[in-house]
Amino acid sequence: MARMHSRKKGKSGSTRPSRREKPVWVELSSEEVENEVVKLARKGFSQSLIGVMLRDSYGIPLVKVVTGKTIYQILKENEIETPLPEDLTNLVKKALTLRKHLESNHKDLDSKKGLQRTESKIYRLIKYYKSKKVLEPDFKYDPEKIRTIVMR
Incomplete structure (x- = not known):
């Protein structure tokens, strides 16, 4: 499958272990x-x-x-939950750093396009997590409000 916003097909990435039983060398219970x-x-x-x-x-x-x-x-x-799923948190952090960069570099059109693509992925993930009931139905992506949630 191709990447979301390009026609490239990524070659890198780790391979999941194929075994489905506990390995011999793992000593922990x-x-x-x-x-x-x-x-x-x-x-x-x-x-x-x-x-x-x-x-x-x-x-x-x-x-x-x-x-x-x-x-x-x-x-x-064990009741240790994050406010947002990890993949959404990483995308929001990326969008926030791009916004901060664009505050001082208004004419950086490549970063502007990168921000648009990143926020498109965020909106798509939010829609998915709302359908799976991980996020509440009235959740909205607001960069200023979400900064406090992510930067804890």
Whole structure:
């Protein structure tokens, strides 16, 4: 599949582990992995960073293979939830930095176009998350108001 706003097809990206059973080299039990996920989340790490840290530090290829639950499910059970989903948060942060850049560089048309594309992705994700009932139906993307939510 091509990228959203270009005709290019990305070649880079990591490959998910194909095995669906717990690897032999993983010595931690499922409870220990869950505790580690909760501990890292309380330190303020995102779900993707938690997965990378567990992979690099403990050799856990997939948390779901070891625990039977995704990182999101583990955090939800322990009542550690973020105000916005992670992919939406990353796009909003990108849009906010582009807006800040455009305040001092009004004539930067490439950044202006990049902001339009980023906000198009944001609106599309918001529509998706409203349909899945992750966001409330009256949620609106307002760059000034959402700055306080994202920059916590």
